[in-house]
Every structure is written in C-alpha cells, then in structure tokens.
Amino acid sequence: MPHPTILLNNGLAMPQLGLGVWRSAEGAETETAVASALDTGYRLIDTATIYRNEASVGRGIRASGIPREDLFVTTKLWNQDAREDRAREACLESLDRLGLDYLDLYLLHWPVPGKFLAAWEALEQLHAEGRLRAIGISNFLVHHLAVLLPRVQTTPAVNQIEFHPRLQSPALVRRCRELGIVVEAWSPIMRGKVDEVPEIVSLAQRLGRTPVQVTLRWQIQLGLVTIPKSANPDRIRANADIFDFELSEADMALMDSLDTNLRLGPDPDHFDF
Numbered sequence: 274m275p276h277p278t279i280l281l282n283n284g285l286a287m288p289q290l291g292l293g294v295w296r297s298a299e300g301a302e303t304e305t306a307v308a309s310a311l312d313t314g315y316r317l318i319d320t321a322t323i324y325r326n327e328a329s330v331g332r333g334i335r336a337s338g339i340p341r342e343d344l345f346v347t348t349k350l351w352n353q354d355a356r357e358d359r360a361r362e363a364c365l366e367s368l369d370r371l372g373l374d375y376l377d378l379y380l381l382h383w384p385v386p387g388k389f390l391a392a393w394e395a396l397e398q399l400h401a402e403g404r405l406r407a408i409g410i411s412n413f414l415v416h417h418l419a420v421l422l423p424r425v426q427t428t429p430a431v432n433q434i435e436f437h438p439r440l441q442s443p444a445l446v447r448r449c450r451e452l453g454i455v456v457e458a459w460s461p462i463m464r465g466k467v468d469e470v471p472e473i474v475s476l477a478q479r480l481g482r483t484p485v486q487v488t489l490r491w492q493i494q495l496g497l498v499t500i501p502k503s504a505n506p507d508r509i510r511a512n513a514d515i516f517d518f519e520l521s522e523a524d525m526a527l528m529d530s531l532d533t534n535l536r537l538g539p540d541p542d543h544f545d546f
C-alpha cells in the first residue's frame with residue numbers, strides 16, 4: 274500500500290513517513306538502510322550535508338531501481354555554508370553528491386542569525402530554476418518565522434522541528450498551520466526512547482503494537498510528516514507497519530497529554546555550531 278501523502282503549499286505531494294539517516298554511516302550502512310526502506314515502501318528520504326552520507330543515499334536510490342519521480346528526496350544547507358554565503362554552491366554540491374538533477378525539498382538546516390534571509394533568497398532562486406521542487410526551513414521558532422515571512426516571496430513549504438511525545442511545541446505547530454507550513458517531526462521516536470514512557474507502553478500493549486508504532490501513528494493522524502531513523506532493516510519495516518490501525522480520539526488525546534517541553538536536541542535559540 275503506498276504511504277499517505279500530504280499536500281504542500283505549492284501543490285507538491287509529500288509522503289507522510291520517511292527514513293531519516295542522521296548517524297547512518299556513509300557506505301554500506303546508509304546504502305542498505307535506504308535500499309531496504311525503498312523496498313519496504315518508503316518514498317521519502319531525509320538527509321543533510323552535515324550527515325556526510327549523501328553519496329550513499331544516492332547509491333541506495335539508484336540500487337532500488339525506483340523511478341526518480343516516485344521518490345521524495347530532502348537534504349539541507351549546513352550552517353557554515355549559510356555563514357559563508359554559499360547556499361547556491363552548497364546546494365549544487367549536494368545534488369552532485371546525491372547524483373540527482375533536482376531535489377524534492379531543500380531545507381535551511383538551522384536559523385543562522387543574520388544569515389537565514391540571504392540563504393532563503395538563494396533557495397528561492399534555485400526553486401525558480403527548477404532545481405528544487407519545494408523549499409523549507411528547519412528549527413525555526415515563531416519569532417524566526419516573524420522575521421522571515423514579511424521579507425520573502427515564497428512561504429516555506431515545510432518546517433522540520435524536533436517533535437515527539439515529550440516535545441510538542443503547540444504554539445509553534447499552530448503558527449505553522451496558520452501559515453500553511455507543513456510540520457515535519459525530527460527525533461519523532463525520541464531516539465528510540467518512547468518505550469520508556471509508561472503511558473505509551475500501556476497504550477501499545479492495549480493495541481497490540483509497539484510504542485514506536487503508536488507514536489508514529491499518532492504523528493500521521495496529527496497530519497505531520499515524520500522521519501524515524503533506523504539503520505536496521507527489521508526496524509525500518511516495523512516502523513512503516515502503521516497504516517492498518519487507528520488511534521481513537523481518546524488515544525490521540527492521551528498522546529497529546531504527554532508533552533513536558535523536553536528537548537533532546539539543541540535549542541534553536543542557543544546553538545553554537
């Protein structure tokens with residue numbers, strides 16, 4: 274069964290479930306992860322320049338034999354490239370490493386102070402040239418959006434943020450929705466730790482699913498895009514086995530109630546890389 278998609282504000286359909294490849298090693302590990310994800314039915318792959326595995330992602334894609342137009346490939350502009358005003362060159366280098374002519378989505382990885390506006394303009398240009406089918410941002414908070422939006426031509430299609438049961442950022446998600454920006458969840462399964470949340474464990478037991486599956490299903494029903502990472506073919510398959518059950522309204526409310534504003538990754542207002 275094809276994975277569900279969500280319509281971006283430019284009319285492009287984006288799969289709601291994807292494979293993340295942060296900390297997947299360049300070489301066989303990433304190639305195998307990408308190949309098994311695509312074989313299992315994933316069509317969205319999320320990499321970044323800083324993950325240093327774009328070449329392996331490209332090889333995994335080619336090995337799959339799946340037509341390019343059926344795939345949705347995302348990579349991201351690294352902060353140092355934004356600081357050095359080389360967004361355009363960095364994007365073209367990513368395309369080169371991936372062995373692709375175009376990207377489905379290219380993201381500003383972090384809101385680099387004083388630099389994200391100029392970087393966004395470079396992305397708009399590449400979008401106009403057809404090298405990027407959609408452009409978006411990552412780790413932007415409400416106040417970053419307030420700086421960006423009045424000054425640019427193109428509203429970002431996506432904001433990729435840390436989002437999981439313990440960090441739900443309701444005000445940010447609401448603001449993105451108001452603006453027509455799709456929210457994409459990173460570290461969606463709390464880096465494998467959702468099975469340490471007792472309420473999720475009980476819910477999963479009741480539904481005969483795993484805590485990871487229940488968490489990913491919740492994100493799909495919330496209308497998010499979610500990109501769990503795994504380098505293990507069995508877990509990659511299990512993480513996609515979420516389209517034949519549904520959480521009830523009460524189950525959804527239970528998941529919604531678990532937010533403790535706990536960040537696992539860096540704070541977008543205080544990052545030093």
Ligand SMILES: NC(=O)c1ccc[n+]([C@@H]2O[C@H](COP(=O)([O-])OP(=O)(O)OC[C@H]3O[C@@H](n4cnc5c(N)ncnc54)[C@H](OP(=O)(O)O)[C@@H]3O)[C@@H](O)[C@H]2O)c1
Pocket residue numbers: 292293294295296319320382411412433434458459460461462463464465466485500501502503504505508509511512538
């Ligand atoms: N934009 C950003 O700034 C940003 C930041 C962080 C991440 N991301 C993106 O988001 C993706 C996902 O986030 P993440 O990698 O931080 O964390 P995550 O997806 O929440 O968790 C990944 C961890 O969970 C384990 N895991 C996967 N499936 C599992 C399962 N079914 N049962 C138990 N453990 C499981 C993985 O190990 P195995 O590999 O051994 O299965 C890995 O250690 C990244 O890969 C990256 O693409 C973006």
